[in-house]
Amino acid sequence: MRGRWVWLPLALLAFVAGLAIYGLVRPKDDFVRSNMVGQKLPAFDLPAATEGVTGLRHTDFADGTPRLLNVFASWCIPCRAEAPYLEELKSRGAQIYGVAIRDHPRDVAAFLSQYGNPFALIGADANMKLQLSLGSSGVPETYIIGGDGTIVYQHIGDIRAEHVPQLLAKLEDAK
């Protein structure tokens, strides 16, 4: 009787050690995904992010055409890296609306002139209210918004070459 139970603590220790090893070798993924995927876009009305562009409202998305909503900032380095891929998405037919997070009009203008402007409309989310309402955890992020204003998909982090076809396919599916 006693001999059988003496293995129990050892088995527990092995289990805990196993968990620790699993935690160490598991690929790191600390993205906090939005819980808003599948929900309607929250209501918002953002002023233009800089001179010469038009601001952004939630109703701009609900006209039947699926679009990309790109959350970016002039101070965000990965946003520079994804700029050419946003251009590519645009040239392959995607309509992209942008939201500049916690940014200044002058800096947004400089960012657009240096890295290009793939956005049809750009709103300024100066106090990150929209970012919070979207369940967005950082910049850059790209959302696919269905033609009825529903959030269909969230891409966290910069868009790289391999993501372009994925996003185009998902945009096609959303039609």
Next chain:
Amino acid sequence: MRSIIFAALLIAAPLRAQDAGTSYANAQLADASQEASAKNLMLSLRCIQCQGQSIADSDAPIAQVMRSEVRLRIEQGESPDAIRSWMISRYGEWVSYDPPLSGVTILLWFAPLLLLAAAIFASRGLFRKAKP
């Protein structure tokens, strides 16, 4: 006198750098009981950026916005539970340090009781041996 004013301005400069839109990020509510319930809630909401910290402890921009949002909503009379559910509707259960009792978390909630029961069971022999 001038140097004192200059020094005071230097010290105050970081305040100017803070965003105007997040007015309640680092300012308390006037009503002490409201501030207490806001603070309580902030301690149990998790910062999205500094992932091991509560939004009360973190100075990340997103934590500031979340604190501001919590205080504003408390000031407007919203209940802490409603605010927590709003945050969860955005970021999932991840954002709350107060996990609800569900199928997934049942072990989390009852593990202490299970461990206590196991410890009593394992140590029962020690008490029996006291007899001569």
